[in-house]
Amino acid sequence: EKGDSWDDVTNLWVKKKDGSIIKNAISNPFDINDTPIIDTTLFEDQRFYRPMAGKWYKMMPVETIRGCPYKCTFCNSPDQITLYNEATSSNFFRKKKIDLVYKELKHFKENLGIEYNYFWADTFLAWNKKEFEEFCEMYSEINLPFWMQTRPETLTDDRIKKLAKVGLRRISFGIEHGNAEFRKKMLSREWKNEAIIKALKIPRRYGVQFSVNNITGFPTETRKMAMDTVELNRHIDSDNQNLYSFAPFHGTPLRKVCEDLGLVKPEDITLALTDKPMLKMEQYPVEQIEGLKKCFVLYVKMDKKHWKNIERAESNTPEGEKIFEELRQECLEKYISRSSDRYEDQSNVADLEYGIEMSDVSSASNC
Numbered sequence: 001e002k003g004d005s006w007d008d009v010t011n012l013w014v015k016k017k018d019g020s021i022i023k024n025a026i027s028n029p030f031d032i033n034d035t036p037i038i039d040t041t042l043f044e045d046q047r048f049y050r051p052m053a054g055k056w057y058k059m060m061p062v063e064t065i066r067g068c069p070y071k072c073t074f075c076n077s078p079d080q081i082t083l084y085n086e087a088t089s090s091n092f093f094r095k096k097k098i099d100l101v102y103k104e105l106k107h108f109k110e111n112l113g114i115e116y117n118y119f120w121a122d123t124f125l126a127w128n129k130k131e132f133e134e135f136c137e138m139y140s141e142i143n144l145p146f147w148m149q150t151r152p153e154t155l156t157d158d159r160i161k162k163l164a165k166v167g168l169r170r171i172s173f174g175i176e177h178g179n180a181e182f183r184k185k186m187l188s189r190e191w192k193n194e195a196i197i198k199a200l201k202i203p204r205r206y207g208v209q210f211s212v213n214n215i216t217g218f219p220t221e222t223r224k225m226a227m228d229t230v231e232l233n234r235h236i237d238s239d240n241q242n243l244y245s246f247a248p249f250h251g252t253p254l255r256k257v258c259e260d261l262g263l264v265k266p267e268d269i270t271l272a273l274t275d276k277p278m279l280k281m282e283q284y285p286v287e288q289i290e291g292l293k294k295c296f297v298l299y300v301k302m303d304k305k306h307w308k309n310i311e312r313a314e315s316n317t318p319e320g321e322k323i324f325e326e327l328r329q330e331c332l333e334k335y336i337s338r339s340s341d342r343y344e345d346q347s348n349v350a351d352l353e354y355g356i357e358m359s360d361v362s363s364a365s366n367c
Contacts, residue, residue, distance in 0.1 A: 026087045032066055032094050037104050040112060048114070052147060053170060053209060053239075057116035060108045064101055064135075067093035068122035070151065071188050073253040074176075074215065074246065077122055083251075095127070098134040105142045117146040117167075125154035136162045145169040152199040153191055164206035170239075171203055171210040177218070178232030179225045186218055186254070197235045204237055211240035214296075217277040217289045218246045219258050226284070226292055230299045243296040245277040245289060291315065298327050301335040 007014050010027040040048075050059050068077035084092035108114040125148075127135065139146075148163075149172040160168070175196060177183040184190050203210045212233060216226045233241045248258045249270050258264045263279045271278050277289045291314025292299075298310045306327065313324035 026084065028088045028090045029084060029092055029094065032063070033097050033100055035063070035096075035100075037107055048112070050118075052116060057145075058112075058114055059116045059118050060112070060114045061118045061120050062101065062104060062108075063096060063121070064119055064124065065093075065095050065121035065126055067091075069093055069126050070123060072176075073186065073188050073257075074218075074249070075122075076249055076251060078253075079251040095131065098131065098138050101135075102138045102142070105139070105144075109142060109144060115144065116169075117142070117144055119146060119148045121148070123150050123154060124148035125150040125159065132159065136166055139166045143167055147171070149174070152196045155199045155202050157202050157205070160202045160206055160208060164208050168208055171208060172213060173200065173210060173238075174213045175229075175232065175236075176213070176215045177221075177225075178214075178227075178229035182218075182221070182225055182228075186220070186257075188253075193232055193235075196232070200236050200238070209239045211242060212236055212238045214241065214243045215246050216243055216292060217279055217281075217284065219248075219254065219261055219263055219279060219281070220283075221281075222283050223288050223292070226289075227299075230292075230296065233296075233300045241297055241300050243293045244273050245275070245293065246279070247271060247273050248278060288314075295324065295327075297336075298324075298331055301331050302327070 006012060007016075007022050008024060010024050012024050014022040014024070016022065048058050048060065049056050052059065067081060068075070071078045080092045084090065105117065108117070125132070144167055146167050147170045148168065152173055152175070176187055176189060178193065180191075180193050200210070200212075214229050214233065216229060229243070246254075247270050248255045248264050255264070255270075258279065259266055263281065268278070277286050280286060295310050295314050298313065299307065302310065309323055310327060313320055313327055315321075
């Protein structure tokens with residue numbers, strides 16, 4: 001507006017007319033406890049309504065933690081921490097004070113009529129015992145249903161019992177892959193399958209619904225390994241299971257692996273999670289990845305006697321589509337509707353073709 005130069009503004013890389021690029025330093029991350037309460041007057045009222053488990057709620061996204069302490073190789077959060085540790089004097093991973101979270105939640109409830117809170121922290125339960133107890137005590141006064149995403153490792157019976165008592169209604173978990181050895185070596189996720197299965201029995205004890213996010217199409221992965229993800233999900237009594245294509249985001253360790261293997265070029269722009277897979281791999285072609293994504297819920301929910309037919313349904317041929325629709329209807333009627341009977345309504349059945357629950361879509365990049 002003033003016509004001043006922005007050549008020296010931190011966080012900006014500026015391309016000059018002669019083609020040269022000025023690379024300015026990164027700003028120190030600001031204190032998230034200085035963040036003002038969002039000015040909701042900037043948005044139309046309908047922007048606050050979103051679906052959750054088959055119903056519409058006036059919902060507000062709420063920040064408690066920025067960044068993530070874990071080191072998943074496919075995720076952008078670890079690189080943010082590394083980048084800020086090397087280039088600034090502060091840490092990108094920050095937690096907001098509970099009294100400020102309370103102030104925001106109280107404002108959203110009393111002044112905006114919010115019905116449901118959506119905590120979008122990468123790992124909501126990345127708290128110590130004192131911080132967790134402070135949250136539960138605070139939220140008991142807010143007393144609205146809420147959604148969170150976290151990792152199976154962060155669960156305990158006591159934590160879920162207390163959260164369910166103050167309003168926890170639904171959780172999204174990132175499992176990512178069912179082959180424990182591959183998951184540890186390629187994704188830096190070290191928990192064993194047995195521990196994951198045991199932990200994910202806890203939400204059911206307290207009537208908390210949950211979904212499980214998975215990824216396929218990783219570099220060096222095979223179709224056989226991907227079926228281990230199906231097998232793991234068959235041992236978990238989740239309300240939804242999602243399967244996304246791996247996306248080689250810039251700055252992640254797996255992006256470098258893909259470039260070293262010649263699967264992507266350094267200048268290639270990463271596609272959206274819902275696009276077709278970027279990686280063209282001989283041992284695990286795009287058609288197989290897309291077919292497994294399409295039929296993932298069928299494999300997880302239906303008896304194995306159907307698997308040969310399900311494999312035929314993966315094809316996009318007229319015959320494959322016909323078989324898919326027949327199996328889809330049978331799955332909805334015999335398996336998913338039956339598992340939904342424990343709830344008052346059965347509206348939590350997601351779009352079976354993709355297994356995608358709307359509440360999970362925005363968090364998928366940080367599964």
